[in-house]
Amino acid sequence: MRLLLLIVLLLPLTAVVVVVGAKKYQRVDVMEIARNYDVMVADQDDDGDDGDDDDRHYDDDDSCPPGCHCTPRVVQCSDQGLIGVPGKLPADIVMLDLQNNDISEIKEDDFKGLEKLYGLFLINNRISKIHPRALKNMNNLRLLYLSYNALTQIPADLPPNLVELRFHENRINRIQKDAFKGLRKLHVLELGANPLANGGMELGAFNGLSTLYVGMSESRLTAVPKDLPSSITELNLEYNKIFKIEVEDLIRYKNLQRLSLSFNQIRFVENGSLAKIPNIRQIHLDNNALKKVPAGLGSLRYLQVIFLHANKISSVGINDFCPLRFGEKKNLYNGISLFANPVKYWDVHPGTFRCVGGRRGVQLGNFRK
Known part of the structure; x- marks a missing residue:
């Protein structure tokens, strides 16, 4: 088994x-x-x-x-x-x-x-x-x-x-309480491309699940759902209408390893939000409306991939991605994407990517209107 x-x-x-x-x-x-x-x-x-x-x-x-x-x-x-x-x-x-x-x-x-x-x-x-x-x-x-x-x-x-x-x-536009009752062995739940808004999920809709993957892309979500199974290691929320990430959005999902939020309308990531998912390996925040690199990336010891391309980021700080002290990061980055942003790559300090493994780990590129 x-x-x-x-x-x-x-x-x-x-x-x-x-x-x-x-x-x-x-x-x-x-x-x-x-x-x-x-x-x-x-x-x-x-x-x-x-x-x-x-x-x-x-x-x-x-x-x-x-x-x-x-x-x-x-x-x-x-x-x-x-x-x-x-x-x-x-x-x-x-x-x-x-x-x-x-x-x-x-x-x-x-x-x-x-x-x-x-x-x-x-x-x-x-x-x-x-x-x-x-x-x-x-x-x-x-x-x-x-x-x-x-x-x-x-x-x-x-x-x-x-x-x-x-x-x-x-x-499907509504999920009733205990809709998945008894499915204790379920590992993959795909609900993408349904007209499912945040208000369409009753409290307790996911009771009893120990699901590892939940997919809710192409729905009508305006915020990260807060009542999904706490066991999830992968969450796909691409192509929704989410416009901000707050601390309370991720506090339940401590086991999360892959978070996909591409193609939303995210303008703001509250300080401390990403610290609630300490085991995260991949974060996809590309094709949103961020004006700066989200705070707290340097504290994520296992983060290896962060996609931020096609946003509105105009500057990158030397400590935006890496921890201050050497040796704190367990896994080096193998993918940081910043292309299609109005950031001037020649102004980025070389030490900004000191915790990246390999010369091809960072993609900056030119910004074109």
């Missing part, structure tokens, strides 16, 4: 960008994911098979739905114009691919009997309704991808052992 979680969190998601009309979405390569989960497939094989027949096709088998592509434990029914989940699916499958169809509703018995299902991919359909009991008792389900649909709320009775849950680009 530890190896499995490592694969989930560290391997890049294999995907292809597909254009459907004016709509773009990332097609997930289910077979690549299945190959990455060899440990999972073996664990769920009750026959003790050594997996040598995993490449054989069963498209003409009676148990394979018409138009679908079937291999042992994997059924692919993407791009078939389906308006519903196929019936009589093989009971032993662990991966079900229903991407890019016209399914509008998930009914109560659509997945009945699929007790070994591990990954369910419903990306780019028209799903607006999921029966409250449709996902109940799917205790082996770990990956649930519902991105690019028309859902307006979080489905009820989500499987308790989910590791990844993706709702990118739906119509």
